[in-house]
Amino acid sequence: MAQLIDGKQLSDQVLREVASEVELLKGEYGIVPTLAVVLVGDDPASQVYVRNKVKRAEEVGICSIAHHLDVQCTQDKLNKIIDELNNDPQVHGILVQLPLPSHLDEEEVIAAINPAKDVDGFHPLNVGALASGRASLVPCTPQGCMIMLRQVHPDLSGKNVVVVGRSNIVGKPMAALLLQENCTVTMAHSRTKNIESLCRNADIVVAAAGRAKLINADWIKPGATVIDVGINAIEVNGKRKLTGDVDFESVAPIAGAITPVPGGVGPMTIACLLSNTTLAAKRQLA
Ligand code: GUN
Numbered sequence: 001m002a003q004l005i006d007g008k009q010l011s012d013q014v015l016r017e018v019a020s021e022v023e024l025l026k027g028e029y030g031i032v033p034t035l036a037v038v039l040v041g042d043d044p045a046s047q048v049y050v051r052n053k054v055k056r057a058e059e060v061g062i063c064s065i066a067h068h069l070d071v072q073c074t075q076d077k078l079n080k081i082i083d084e085l086n087n088d089p090q091v092h093g094i095l096v097q098l099p100l101p102s103h104l105d106e107e108e109v110i111a112a113i114n115p116a117k118d119v120d121g122f123h124p125l126n127v128g129a130l131a132s133g134r135a136s137l138v139p140c141t142p143q144g145c146m147i148m149l150r151q152v153h154p155d156l157s158g159k160n161v162v163v164v165g166r167s168n169i170v171g172k173p174m175a176a177l178l179l180q181e182n183c184t185v186t187m188a189h190s191r192t193k194n195i196e197s198l199c200r201n202a203d204i205v206v207a208a209a210g211r212a213k214l215i216n217a218d219w220i221k222p223g224a225t226v227i228d229v230g231i232n233a234i235e236v237n238g239k240r241k242l243t244g245d246v247d248f249e250s251v252a253p254i255a256g257a258i259t260p261v262p263g264g265v266g267p268m269t270i271a272c273l274l275s276n277t278t279l280a281a282k283r284q285l286a
Pocket of ligand 1: 169
């Protein structure tokens with residue numbers, strides 16, 4: 001049976017470090033790291049994510065300001081709010097929860113955020129910095145995955161890694177971080193041929209496709225490490241249940257190490273968001 005990589009326990013460790021950084025910033029410099037979270041519309045999953053982010057922020061002493069905007073909010077109104085947050089010296093981090101309603105231009109909104117406050121690491125300047133190995137604010141989910149991977153592989157150099165999924169939020173930045181650690185990275189996606197055999201050759205599989213139980217035991221080399229980024233709501237016997245992109249029951253007996261869903265990557269994402277917020281606050285001191 002695979003070693004379980006416990007995201008709850010690891011994220012608590014990261015959060016303790018964040019809490020002591022926050023204490024230091026308050027004590028030494030009199031600043032309270034502050035995160036503004038912008039949510040547009042009533043998507044239930046986004047509401048849960050935002051609630052969790054705000055709750056965890058408060059637990060580590062980070063001040064959070066939630067802006068909940070109506071689903072019909074215009075681009076102009078959203079841009080104006082971003083502008084105000086950019087110019088507010090009390091706000092150190094800005095997060096706009098994605099996806100946005102379809103009438104809003106996500107790229108325009110992300111590009112409007114001050115890169116120094118872009119705690120998601122989605123701004124083109126931060127994306128470019130990561131791609132060229134000068135990472136500044138790194139996207140939270142891939143950052144959390146790297147911390148989890150280092151638990152099992154203190155040295156990632158030379159590992160064959162397949163990243164399943166090519167999103168801007170997870171797949172692409174994940175590949176960049178792995179490459180920086182000298183991994184041999186293959187990006188697989190919905191058009192990839194022989195995806196199953198590609199994965200079966202990998203030392204590490206990172207599943208970020210957004211498809212429930214896509215990956216089963218036939219895809220995994222015995223002893224491989226499996227990081228499951230998926231959070232999919234499925235119905236089991238009429239009850240709503242969260243499941244990953246990996247069929248945990250089938251894969252866990254043959255993998256070397258695996259992350260559970262829930263309790264795996266999810267809590268790490270939030271911990272890294274709060275770590276980015278303190279980092280951004282520190283940098284804005286200068
Ligand atoms: N939606 C899903 N994941 C994320 C994330 O990491 N950041 C933001 N802003 N929205 C998301």
